[in-house]
Amino acid sequence: xxxxxxxxxxxxxxxxxxxxxxxxxxxxxxxxxxxxxxxxxxxxxxxxxxxxxxxxxxxxxxxxxxxxxxxxxxxxxxxxxxxxxxxxxxxxxxxxxxxxxxxxxxxxxxxxxxxxxxxxxxxxxxxxxxxxxxxxxxxxxxxxxxxxxxxxxxxxxx
Numbered sequence: 001x002x003x004x005x006x007x008x009x010x011x012x013x014x015x016x017x018x019x020x021x022x023x024x025x026x027x028x029x030x031x032x033x034x035x036x037x038x039x040x041x042x043x044x045x046x047x048x049x050x051x052x053x054x055x056x057x058x059x060x061x062x063x064x065x066x067x068x069x070x071x072x073x074x075x076x077x078x079x080x081x082x083x084x085x086x087x088x089x090x091x092x093x094x095x096x097x098x099x100x101x102x103x104x105x106x107x108x109x110x111x112x113x114x115x116x117x118x119x120x121x122x123x124x125x126x127x128x129x130x131x132x133x134x135x136x137x138x139x140x141x142x143x144x145x146x147x148x149x150x151x152x153x154x155x156x157x158x
Contacts, residue, residue, distance in 0.1 A: 004153055008146040010091040012038030014049055015131075017069035018120045022131045029135060029145040041091075050090045051115055053108060055082035059100070062088070066114035079107040087123065098156040101126040 015023035054062040089097040138148035
């Protein structure tokens with residue numbers, strides 16, 4: 001199993017696919033080896049991301065969706081509208097980014113349809129806040145951005 005510090009390039013790759021501007025922000029603080037690995041992951045593992053969406057009850061179980069970075073994805077006609085309060089982004093079954101936020105009404109696709117960039121556009125402020133906090137914690141505690149990310153993962157699990 002990859003150590004938790006190895007998750008950082010996977011986060012960068014996800015951001016490159018879904019939030020290019022946030023990727024550019026973190027790229028400024030990231031070392032070249034993480035950036036190269038992130039580019040390889042984004043190019044070769046576009047379908048290896050999933051999201052667990054938490055919309056009811058507690059933060060223990062949620063609905064799992066495949067993630068696609070395609071903007072040309074056919075939009076399903078049926079949507080499941082829910083109060084969503086948290087999201088875990090996974091890369092090959094490992095949580096690379098857990099996010100909790102104030103509840104939002106979100107449209108989720110029904111059936112086997114993946115969630116796409118349209119879904120993530122509605123959460124861009126939450127992702128931007130996490131990235132800004134990572135950068136701030138990196139600067140404040142004089143850590144690398146990857147170390148700040150590992151600290152974030154540890155704090156999110158406690």
